Amino acid sequence: MVAQVRRFNRVVTQQVGALNDRFLARDRPLGESRLLWEIGADGRDVRSLRTALDLDSGYVSRLLRSLESAGLVATEPSGADRRVRLARLTDAGRAERRLLDERSDELAALLLATLPERQRERLVAAMAEVERLLTAATVRVAPADPDDAAARHCLRAYAAELNARFEGGFDPARSIRADAADLRPPAGLLLVATLHGAPVGCGALKLHGAEPAELKRMWVDESARGLGIGRRLLAELERHAAEHGAPAVRLETNAALTEAIALYRSAGYAEVPAFNAEPYAHHWFEKPLPPQA
Amino acid sequence: MVAQVRRFNRVVTQQVGALNDRFLARDRPLGESRLLWEIGADGRDVRSLRTALDLDSGYVSRLLRSLESAGLVATEPSGADRRVRLARLTDAGRAERRLLDERSDELAALLLATLPERQRERLVAAMAEVERLLTAATVRVAPADPDDAAARHCLRAYAAELNARFEGGFDPARSIRADAADLRPPAGLLLVATLHGAPVGCGALKLHGAEPAELKRMWVDESARGLGIGRRLLAELERHAAEHGAPAVRLETNAALTEAIALYRSAGYAEVPAFNAEPYAHHWFEKPLPPQA
């Protein structure tokens, strides 16, 4: 297995990696091309560029100066905070970026060009699978405080999604509460999944001593579905619950959340009679946990 | 399709490419590590290193000097041609290379680590497919003169394989002859498939004006089977035959060559009565060609 991965790395970095860079750097230094690309059509503040590309502030500054003197980029102070500067593409810069775009398309087409139709389809399908799973492999799941920026983003997105999907909307005030304190150890646990630093999912647990633990706030961003993040969050939370002596995990859910219900069922949850009076719930599930040694 | 390829390129070059380099370069410049790796356990002459890595001769020389002064490599004049020098790893160099090897394994394991077993298997399978098809996509098929070094290598390998696989061996003198002149335009055509410059397959055609053309010398190196090279050679040769007015392509083959027979059948060839007296043949096939406009 490891040998196959290494073979893959070798072939792909040679074939794709090298070509990619050569295509991107057309007479201009690679760093500048990358920056040009990252600025994007709508402009972007220098600070976010720095963190996105993980570069030294002095270095970014110099690259911007160079792009500026080439007439591709213009910078201006940002309106809100006049310390940060905003980089925008000029018309020439936009044209250059479009060109990079076309070259990337050409490169992609070139990779496919020599293959007959059937193999081409198989290659693209396999690429999609590799990309999906490699992305999944870089998702990090870690405990977070409910007041963290990432955690709050997730919890807001969670409420917004319920509101959008429930028939008649979702009003948190009518629902059974789960305050920040309930999701913080030792009372509970909040896990946040991040991809390249951006929050893409969460899930929480409320512990009740020797009583079953409650599962709360399961949410995965639309852009990150299909990567098995929900399943990972669920497994981690169950492990945590078991470690803290919970004999089972239970949860309530709304009929509109069909994927979530499918996930619970496939993870071994069985439907049980209502164990609380949550007004938004249609189904109640429970899964016994193995007792800890 | 192109968009998927681009997404793949982005994700993979980031994830795999960058990591790969960081792992290989452990405090030492990347170029040196790569060279150390390429020298291999048995040593290698400087010339082949230069062509394999596609580097300037002066640059390679300097890298070798640096590795030498670090005590990792020793060079000596080659026995045969005293202009070329041979680079060998010292014990320390061998240890260092082993370390790189281990780190590559670690890297590969790291990529898989966060995934659950099932996704891991799917990732590795998809990687194998991408690697295989990407390799297939870089195979070049081009006409060659039968006296070229690459062509001669293929023709020798072809005869050697027949000799190994035919019951009772294969003696070219007893078989119907096909001289170099027969495979050279306008009498015929020889195609050679190369992968990174190394010959990995061939196929030839003898034209007979308005009579069916004859297929000859189909061979694919064992290391390159399963990449669709045989099928590509066959298709190219058929195209060529049709362009030169051949109404059909026909061929004779030995019962031992089961994959070849399967290929012919699946490409639309039908078995016909013997049309010549080739002593090594058990089967004769023919495929009609569409008339050219």
Place this chain on the structure above:
DNA sequence: TCCATTCTCTGACCGTAGTCAGATGATCCT
């Protein structure tokens, strides 16, 4: 209000990768 912090920029600096033009010695060809 003052002090600490944040953001950007400049100048100085470094190592790596890579190119180019010979010089030297070995080999091949005639």
Place this chain on the structure above:
DNA sequence: AGGATCATCTGACTACGGTCAGAGAATGGA
């Protein structure tokens, strides 16, 4: 034997990517 060619090496040079230490302006908090 002599000239052309080849493999290697050295020296000089360049661009690129990147780091570090401030300086200066803007902002936020006590």
